[in-house]
Amino acid sequence: MEERTRSDEATNGNPAEELVEEWRNAAYNCFSSGHKFCREVCPVMQVTRDERHTPTAFHANVVAMDKGHLTIEDVAEDYVHCTMCGACELRCPNTLFTGDFYRFRQRTVDVVKAMRALAVKEGVHQENWKRWAELTDRWGNEPVLGWNIETSAAKVRAWATGLDIPTGGETVLFADCEAAFYRPSVPRAVALILQGAGIEFGLMSQQWCCGGPMWETGYVDVAHKMAEHNILDWRKTGTKKVICLDPHDYLTIIENYPPLDENFDEFEIVLGVDLVAELIRDGKLELTTPIERTVTYHDPCRLNKRLGKWKSPREILRAIPGLTFVDVDHVTQWSYCSGAGANLAAEKPELTAEISRRRVAQAAALDGVNTLVSACPWSERPLTEQGKEQGIEVFDIFELVAEAAGFEV
């Protein structure tokens, strides 16, 4: 609290100055390093080759703002060019080599978030993100089906029709906006798998967006509203455990929810792929239907780069009978991305498409591979679109598991 007061005095409550105050040292740590090793792993930079879109620039701008050279108006649009995949943080020598010693990590994703939030606070909006946030605020879920197709909380469990899933209970399945409305085969597959393995679970009485894309694009107030609603909803139905089928939801909930609620540790947040890998390992889910495909796996950025989770999906794929799995090392995949993250597609659809095209081409170049499997519904839309062009089918890992377990999704 004292910190806050001092900082407020130094900055007179000016949001731009507050940001500089908070990030100055981190920015200089990048500015002083100058390695730029982040650049060639950045999925955006690989396409645009524009120095404004580099993690180096994202930090240097803070230094330039500190020195009075640039303002948020000058740079806000540059910060759109980031999927928040986290590759730059992993490739940063400041993090890789001395990070643990100095307890320091170059947190580029958080810098981008802070800049986007500052832009919104200062009234510098990106038109589609603004509209996205407004509709999310109005409908409770993101406008993933277009501006004119309402994605209301009343429809958020339409995917579960006929599956006889109760409301609430100790464990609930949290179905992501994109999955629930755009790719309902994913939540259906997960529900069938859980039911097949004898897991008791329900759905929220009224699920709203996790809030992640609102935090990511700077609409922090909407994000808080979403999160607070969801936490309240869980409490109302006595929920203790939340299963997330989508890495974005999982990361948002474990990273952004706890600071909002001092009793948040009463909830256990479970990642879908970890749970399913465990069910297979423990013999609670038997995969007996062979799937004759040659697949490679796309490491979703939130899992692989942001959370260091890459083992469970591989364990699952190796357990599917009939499947030929051509693996690409998860470190090699630091420079891979679908381009879908941080709602880039809403503002720069052509950039998302090109990042996806390249990702699918990397899969298509592998010997005999005809299928790309992901574990992130957000990635699957652009990857599927590009897959059609390149003769690569795209599946969610749960879709394959459900099929291998003999369920009709």
Place this chain on the structure above:
Amino acid sequence: MAVAALPDTLIDELVAICGEAHVFTGRSALFNRARVPSPFPAHRWEEFIPQAVVLPTSAEQISEVVKLANRERVPVVPRAGATGLTDGAVPLRHGILVDVKLMNKILEIDVEDRTVTVQPGINMLKLSQELQPLGFIYPDNPASYPCSLVGGRIGTSGWSLIGGRYGHTRDLVISFEIVLPTGEIIRVGDGGGRKVRKSSSGYQLKHLFMGHQGTLGIVTEATLELVKRPEAEFSAFFSYPSYMDAWKATGDFARCGAATLAGVVLFDEWKVAYLRRDDEAYIPQPDSVKAVIAVAMYGNDDEVRASAKRILRIGKGSGGSYLGDEISQGDWASRHDRYATPQHGRTRDGQVALMSWHCEDASILYSQLPAVREKWHAIAADLRERFDMFDDWGMFAYTNGAFKSWGDYLTEIDIGIWEMKWDDESWAAWVDAKREIARIAIEHGGSISACHGSCREGEVDLVPLELGGGFDVMKKIKRTLDPNNIMNPGKYLLDQAYEEGEE
């Protein structure tokens, strides 16, 4: 001091040449193409920004931009990775910045004649990732291997960490296409023939356009060596009780005659102390360790095995202690990541301060290393004494010659600089110190720079001293090829070529 904008008509012409999506005049586009990783006076940022940025996609576009710049007498500054350490890509006179990063395609892989032809905006790590499945590498391997680009390597005549075995940039680039300062597109090599490695035909123009820091044109395509991926790598680190013991041993290693030898690196006690600030390197080594030598070899398995035995024998015979496989392999493998760590900066009372890395990179004769080392450390100590924002991060000496490792050494003193503290006084002291470091290199028969180039403030003052009559020839060449002084003006004191009295 605000920089005047270029006329709208000129911007319209740039758009007509490069396309609207590839011409930028916004402030962030300009500010983010002003600096390179070398120490930068952020308080004077505006003095170094371009007035417009273009991202061309072809040699023809670059040629048109250069012709336009000549007509309008506007400076042109080429920029590739902007990872260089001598400010080659910094626009000292503003103007049009030509950023070649979008030109990053592999144009041809010729397995038969062993060449790969690329555009200048490709990175070496990315290139080697494409080549490895075919059994090849492109072994131009600087500390900036994961981020620097081929065009910049040619512009600086770069230096490779494994140059003793595979050669440096000048040895690995067979020929290249360049847009001259007046807009003509030519190809230069060792004579004619895009893929010919050795020719006696005509002047050796490849070398003229290698290391010009963007003052003689913009490279638009390069044909490079396609090198067989080595079967084996061997690296060994040895410790020594004194610098002089290690210096003698360095000479023994470098002169061992093994064709597999890629590099011998001597770290002095200041550098060992710097690395001890890290929790992962050298801390287990006792205080008696005052210097370390790293030796690296590449080649066919049978060759490397045999020469590795020789290296271990020399290490033992010279009084060195082998530091074990973990450090030998791990530290060599991490060589690109370890070259600077801001948090290792320390104030005089030992507090952590975020410091930039400045690496002075002279070529020093083996015989002169001990004397130069003492003088350079004294300069660093004086700086630190006067300003509590400089830190001595120690010295390296790397074998410097391609294929012949025994003569001179890329000799670095790494100075940490707390850049948040810059003011005009400390900047001036720093520039003076750089000039003195360069002067000592020349006085001992060396060269100001082995790898970065020597056109930064301070050191550049001594380029005429180092080159003598050669500098007069440089000025004549510059004036002939760039009559309007539009190509990266302000570098290498070449503005002098246009002063009254110069013919």
